[in-house]
Amino acid sequence: MINIDNDLKEYGKNHKVPISLDDTLDFLIKTINDSNSKYILEIGTAIGYSSIAMAENTDCIRIDSVEIDQSRYRLAKDNVAKHNLLNRISLYNGDALEYIKNTNKTYDFIYLDGPKGQYINYLPHLMKILKINGIIFADNLYFHGMVTGSIPVSKGCRAMIKGLHRYIDEINSNPNLDTKIYDIGDGIGISKRIK
Ligand SMILES: C[S@@+](CC[C@H](N)C(=O)[O-])C[C@H]1O[C@@H](n2cnc3c(N)ncnc32)[C@H](O)[C@@H]1O
Known part of the structure; x- marks a missing residue:
């Protein structure tokens, strides 16, 4: 059983902030611990829920996390401070593409x-x-069934779903990656860089 901040989880639900599902978070923590990963980058901080969970349930040394939305970034900063984790979690407000x-x-x-x-x-x-x-560790590869075809792709989601298909094809065929896709949460891709 991992340690999570239930107040943040509740806040996410009540304010429609998308945060990691329970089984996704469990699998995330297990994967970090099994791989003994120490330096973590998170793309998409939201309010800091998963950053805090990663810091509190693993031996990682540092998490850098990027969030484009300024109000979410500010909330995340407060939440990280409340958990006394400012020494291990560094938050960046901006576009992830620019950061990487x-x-x-x-x-x-x-x-x-x-x-x-x-x-x-x-x-x-x-x-x-x-x-x-x-x-x-890539989340939402099934995107609620729109990628797997179990529900129709809504009009506004077409470009995103196309992008997810391209991502899945690429991680499965890239010779520098060893990839497995898991039927957990909303579909998770784990790709290990082998060369
Ligand atoms: C699913 S939420 C992240 C949830 C968080 N990892 C958790 O489980 O607590 C995705 C976040 O990515 C942010 N986002 C969207 N586009 C972005 C971009 N271009 N650069 C950085 N963050 C972005 C959104 O504002 C949103 O807060």
């Missing part, structure tokens, strides 16, 4: 939980900042 293009840091583990249609565009940049044997 410009950072000179490298990571053991990347939790990809930002704009789903952009995963495919992020991938080449993520490959440069992911260490060998590092892991990309």
